[in-house]
Amino acid sequence: MTVWQQAVFQYRSLADSQRHFVLLGMYLVGSIALGEFRNNKSDIDAVWLLENEPTRDEVEFLANRHLGSASHAPPYLDGVYVTLHRLKTPAADGLPIPFVVNGVFSGDKPCGDLNPILRQCLIEHGLTIFGAQPSTLGIVADRTSTGNWIRSNLRSYWRSWMAEAKAKVDTRQPDEELNAAALSWGVLGVSRMAATLETGEIIGKSAAGEWAMRRWPEWAPVLLPALDERAGHLKHATINQGREALAYMDYIVTRFS
DSSP states (O other): HHHHHHHHHHHHHHHHTTSSSSSEEEEHHHHHTTTOOOTTTTEEEEEEEEESSOHHHHHHHHHHHHHHSSSSSOOEEEEEEHHHHHHHOOOGGGGGGEEEETTTTEEEEEEETSSHHHHHHHHHHEEEEEESSSGGGTOOHHHHHHHHHHHIIIIIIIHHHHHHHHHHHHHHOOTTTTEEEHHHHHHHHHHHHHHHHHHHHOOHHHHHHHHHHHOOOHHHHHHHHHHHHHHHSSSEHHHHHHHHHHHHHHHHHHHHO
């Protein structure tokens, strides 16, 4: 049994022993659904389908259930607790729902992970742990909405991320080392966005890096280290590689946002 299978089995065993709270389904999305789970790098991304909007007491119950089953170290069992109505109602995405990020449960905040990308990944790639198949739930994967969300995300999250990264890189000496994981996160993160905008498909980070290599071979010196880190072969990068990575990211964000 793999690391992620053990975590899911533990959660489901606890849920099965607490049947007074109804879950209609549990689905895996993200790297597992896309066939790109990497030990020590990936988290376990889930969608838990609720029968009804939870009361305050039920949210507390979910928090305790999650605390009783989740790992306190990566890979974290992350995801959203959501009703089918909310999955079918994108206009309500800004309203609070229970969710987990990096193993931390939140019950009364808006969740950025409930978005068109999650819906499309769930419908087209979701792995059913229990419940009805995603394709039978009546959820619409609107690729136009996915594209609009990605462009907004490039302008907001990724522009901000790049500005913070540049500020840090600019303070470092040329001979200092850079955490290759940060380089990989940025380079492959925006590559995924570009791939979805051009192809309409949701793909994993490694697949996105390979796609970008074919699409823009002139950026191979940036993409290859990112792919090496993703594969577990690179721990440190140079400051110059970091600057080149930010130049690539700026190229992608400017081109697609």
